Amino acid sequence: MALRSVRHYPGFFSIAMLCLIILYAPLIVVMVYSFNDSPSITNWGGLSLRWYFDVFTGPEAPRFRAAAWNSLTIAVLAATIATAIATAAALAMLRAGKFKGRSLTFALINLPLMVPEIVIAVATLIFFTMIGFTTGYLTILIAHITFCIPFAYLPIAARLQGIDGSYEAAARDLYATRAQSFFLVLLPLMAPGVISGYLLAFIISLDDFIITNFVKGAGMETLPTAIFGSVKQGIKPNIMAISTLMLGVSILFVTLSYLINRKGRQSP
Amino acid sequence: MQTAIDIRTVTKTYGTFTALHGVSLSIMDNEFFTLLGPSGCGKTTLLRMIAGFEDVTKGDILLFGQNIAALDPNLRPVNTVFQQYALFPHMSVIDNVAFGLKMKGFDLPTRRKRAGEMLDMVHLSSFADRLPAQLSGGQQQRVALARALAPQPKVLLLDEPLSALDLKLRQAMRMELKQLQQDTGITFIFVTHDQEEALTMSNRIAVMSAGHVQQIGTPRDIYESPVNRFVADFIGETNLLEVEVASITGDLAQVILPGGHSITCSTATHDPGRHHLSIRPERLTLGPVGTGLEATVDQVIYLGTDLQVLVRLDGGTPLQIRIQNAARIEVPEPGTRIGLQLEEGAARLLAD
Ligand SMILES: Nc1ncnc2c1ncn2[C@@H]1O[C@H](COP(=O)(O)OP(=O)(O)OP(=O)(O)O)[C@@H](O)[C@H]1O
Ligand SMILES: [Mg+2]
Numbered sequence: 317m318a319l320r321s322v323r324h325y326p327g328f329f330s331i332a333m334l335c336l337i338i339l340y341a342p343l344i345v346v347m348v349y350s351f352n353d354s355p356s357i358t359n360w361g362g363l364s365l366r367w368y369f370d371v372f373t374g375p376e377a378p379r380f381r382a383a384a385w386n387s388l389t390i391a392v393l394a395a396t397i398a399t400a401i402a403t404a405a406a407l408a409m410l411r412a413g414k415f416k417g418r419s420l421t422f423a424l425i426n427l428p429l430m431v432p433e434i435v436i437a438v439a440t441l442i443f444f445t446m447i448g449f450t451t452g453y454l455t456i457l458i459a460h461i462t463f464c465i466p467f468a469y470l471p472i473a474a475r476l477q478g479i480d481g482s483y484e485a486a487a488r489d490l491y492a493t494r495a496q497s498f499f500l501v502l503l504p505l506m507a508p509g510v511i512s513g514y515l516l517a518f519i520i521s522l523d524d525f526i527i528t529n530f531v532k533g534a535g536m537e538t539l540p541t542a543i544f545g546s547v548k549q550g551i552k553p554n555i556m557a558i559s560t561l562m563l564g565v566s567i568l569f570v571t572l573s574y575l576i577n578r579k580g581r582q583s584p
Numbered sequence: 585m586q587t588a589i590d591i592r593t594v595t596k597t598y599g600t601f602t603a604l605h606g607v608s609l610s611i612m613d614n615e616f617f618t619l620l621g622p623s624g625c626g627k628t629t630l631l632r633m634i635a636g637f638e639d640v641t642k643g644d645i646l647l648f649g650q651n652i653a654a655l656d657p658n659l660r661p662v663n664t665v666f667q668q669y670a671l672f673p674h675m676s677v678i679d680n681v682a683f684g685l686k687m688k689g690f691d692l693p694t695r696r697k698r699a700g701e702m703l704d705m706v707h708l709s710s711f712a713d714r715l716p717a718q719l720s721g722g723q724q725q726r727v728a729l730a731r732a733l734a735p736q737p738k739v740l741l742l743d744e745p746l747s748a749l750d751l752k753l754r755q756a757m758r759m760e761l762k763q764l765q766q767d768t769g770i771t772f773i774f775v776t777h778d779q780e781e782a783l784t785m786s787n788r789i790a791v792m793s794a795g796h797v798q799q800i801g802t803p804r805d806i807y808e809s810p811v812n813r814f815v816a817d818f819i820g821e822t823n824l825l826e827v828e829v830a831s832i833t834g835d836l837a838q839v840i841l842p843g844g845h846s847i848t849c850s851t852a853t854h855d856p857g858r859h860h861l862s863i864r865p866e867r868l869t870l871g872p873v874g875t876g877l878e879a880t881v882d883q884v885i886y887l888g889t890d891l892q893v894l895v896r897l898d899g900g901t902p903l904q905i906r907i908q909n910a911a912r913i914e915v916p917e918p919g920t921r922i923g924l925q926l927e928e929g930a931a932r933l934l935a936d
Contacts, residue, residue, distance in 0.1 A: 482670035485637050488657040489664045490684035491735065504674045 343563065350556035357551055367557035374554060376546060383542035387522055390457050390538065395518035398464035399472075402513055403506070405465070406473040411481070429466045436463065437530040444531060451533030459531050460521045467520050468513035471577060475509025508576050515573040519566055586613040586648065588739055588771040589634060594643035596629055596795075603629045605795045606643065611739075611773060612787075613648075616765050618774045620782040621792035622818065627775040628667075630792075631741050634773065635664050648738065658687070663732040665742045669724045671716035677727050678703065678712040684735035702730035705764070722753045729764070739771045746781065758785055779819050783807065791815050811852045812935045816862040823863040823903045829856050829933065837933045843899035845877055849931035860934045865892070865906040867930030870916060875923035879903070881916045891915065895922065 322328065350368070354361025371380060405425055409418065428436060440459050441451075449455055483505060487497035503510070525540040532541060539562065547555055589611040596604040604626045611617045619627045632638040634645060636657030645653045652660050663684065671680050682699035690698070703709045706726035716724055725745060732740055742761075746754045762785050765772045776782055782789050783803040791798045791806060791814075799811045810816035817824060830838040830846060837851035839861060853859055870893065878898045885892040886909075893905040893916065903924070907913065916922060 480668070480670070482666050482668060483672060485635075485657070486664070486666060486670040486672070487683070487687075488637075489635055489662075490731070491658045491687035492683075493658055496687060501672055 346556045347560050347563070349553065350560040352553055352556075355553065357553055357556070367553040368561075370554040371558050371561070376554065379537070379542055379546075380539070380558065383537040383539045386453065386456075386537065387539040390453070390460055391518045391521040393457055394460035394464050394521040395468070395514050397461045398517045398521075399468045399510060399514045401461070402465050402468035402472050402517075403510060405469055406476050410473060410476050411484075425469055426466050428463045433463075433526045437527040440527060441530045451531050452536050455531040455533065456528055456536065456538065459527050460524065463524070463527060464517035464521055468517040471512040471516060471573070472506065472509040475506050475512075475577075479505050512573045512577045515569045515576075519569045519573075522562075523566065587611070587646075588613040588615065588648060589773070590644075590646035590649075591630070591634075592644045592646070594630070594633065594645065595641050596626070596633065596638065597641045603795055607792075607795075607797050609790055609797060609800065611771060613771055614769050616762065616772045616774065616785055616787045618776060618782040618786040618789045619792060620776055620779060620789050620818075622777055624794075625792045626795045627777075627792060628743055631664070631743050631773065631775050634739070635662055635741055636660050661735075661738045663735060663737040663740055665728050665732045665740065665745045667743045667745065667747065669716075669728040671724055671727055671731070673716055676713050676715060677708065677719070680716065680727060681731045681734050683731065688735055699730075699734055702734045703727075705733075706730045721748055722757070725749060725757065729761075733764075733768060733770070737770065739773060740765075742772060742774045744776055745774075746776075747778075754781075761785065783819075791818060793818070808929060808932075809850065809852070810862065810932065810934060813860045813862075816860075816932070816934055821865055821904070821906075823865060824934075825861050825863070825901055825903075826858055827861045827933070828858055832856065832933075839931075839933060841877070841897070841899075842901040843877065843897045847926060847931060849926075849933055850929070851933035853933060853935040855935075859936070861931055862934055863903065863926065863931045864929075865904045867927040868903070868905040869925045869927060870905065870907065871923040871925055873921045873923050876925040877923065879922055879924050881918050881920045881922060883918055884915055895924065897924075 349357060349360075351363050351365065352360055353364030353366055371377065402425075405421075408415075409422060409425075440455075440462075444451060444455050479502070483501050484497050487501040488494075492500065523540065524538075525544065528538050529541050529544070532538065537545065539558075543555060543558060546552070587610050589609070591607055591609040591611075593606040593608050594604060595602065595606050607626075607630060619630060621627055629638060633640050633653075636652070636655060636659075640653045643653070644651050647660065647662065652662075671677075672683065675683070678696070678699050681702050682695040685695045685698055700709065700712070703712055706729055708723060708726055708730070711719060711723065711727075716727065719727065725748070728745070745761075746757050749757060758781060761772075761774075774782075774785065783806075786803055788800060788802055789806050790800045793814050799806060799815045801809070806815060807819055810819060813824065816822050825842060827839040827841060830840055832838075832851055832854055835850055836848055837853075838846060838848055839859075840846050841861075849861065879895040880898075881893060881895050882902070883894040885894070889909055890906050891909050891913070893907060894902065895905060896902050905924070
């Protein structure tokens, strides 16, 4: 007997639709109302870009601009450093043979994915306080690097796992030093995974709220904390505009990451 | 003649498992040398140790007198053709071939020129700018060969390079490889588990099994004078019978076949007692009853170039015989009584 496709189960269509609506309706509302030409967030007053101009020139613009700059520089730095560490970790895990504590290392690398974010946030804050570190830009950066590592690690390790060791052996056989074999052969082959890991780390850093909010200290804002601060004084349509912008950046990066990964798979 | 590679009592262990047990081999300069053996016998392991990808647990490997056992692979003037070719997928064919030269520090014009010559040699000049993925398996194989030969290594290692090709191409490549070895004068160490490949290409063969070298010799030595049961059974087809040794004098033995017949044959053992006797099927001839050993035909199998005749000696021992499918051949009917003659060198007494 042929297996019935899951699509033909009773109620499949309605449940799928319900899930899609719950997931995407709020996002669609925010996106649509960001183009609303009315100071009210519920009444439609025609199409306009006024709230987008408001984000860049309005009363809250300097605050958003500073926060955006912090978010962006932290995301670039955290993603870069986390990717470098994740690449090194992947090489150690997959190319250094069996070493003592290999499984433990694997667990440690991926632990942050399993620990509730709020726990990490509290622990990180306590840690910084205990060692007497003043909270600010640097503490945010360090925290971001830490939780970005597993996200960068996953695509990099997945890619590296698919690369046969004979390429490096061939390079070494043809008189390449260890470094040459890495930079001329292995790294180009790993590149799709590395780029994908970088983009993922970047977007995770850019989006983070909970941990950042705990370790940022007074006066420091990233875009998510600035938005939260602004919302606390009441939701204005400019928040919808800035949220839509962030959503756009996220979608762009995730799509890029996906495309690069897929292209990499086609030509190993 | 100079010794190119001298392997001295090399042992390799992985944890508690011993992959090679004190292997010793000398490979001459300009030789086409083959490591032949069944899967898992340690051929690749030995090759990888010569290339430097695998540590030597015990023993030494000398390359033209220099001990290379502890050198990194990039410091050994030895190149490898990998089983799956391992062409760099992100580099064009010409860049792949020029890679070794680049690492050795040759300038761009020299690299281009030499890599071009190598591609000429393997008839792939028009494919220089393609990526490896845009080539057929046979073409990739030749690029791998050109890449490994371009830096002019002292020894070329080939790990079953033909196994991924189809039969016709494989047979053509055998001749091409052999020719290439003669033209370049580079020592080839070739790994295969295909005995036909080994016999047709090699100057000498080392037959291996379970981490031991069983026999080293020319294809003819190995085929006609196997030293033990493993070699006789692994190389070509043979009839193996257990026989009683009547006497051994020098290189000749007098043995008693299961039917009671007594024959004289060459021997690889000097111990009296029961041993195995190898009788090559193509060295047996059929004759009328009364000539040689008495037997009954069981079955005749048509193989195209040959006929395989399965007979049973009086006394019950089955034997297979190969006869050429010549134009005027009399095919014996099953059930016919016949006489069997052993040609010169048909039988050999083996050590266990
Ligand atoms: N890294 C390793 N760890 C443990 N055992 C290994 C390792 N590499 C090889 N072996 C074992 O050593 C033995 C010899 O392996 P090797 O690859 O040399 O065989 P081979 O003769 O090349 O066989 P094949 O014809 O199948 O390629 C095998 O039993 C294999 O399981
Ligand atoms: Mg092998």
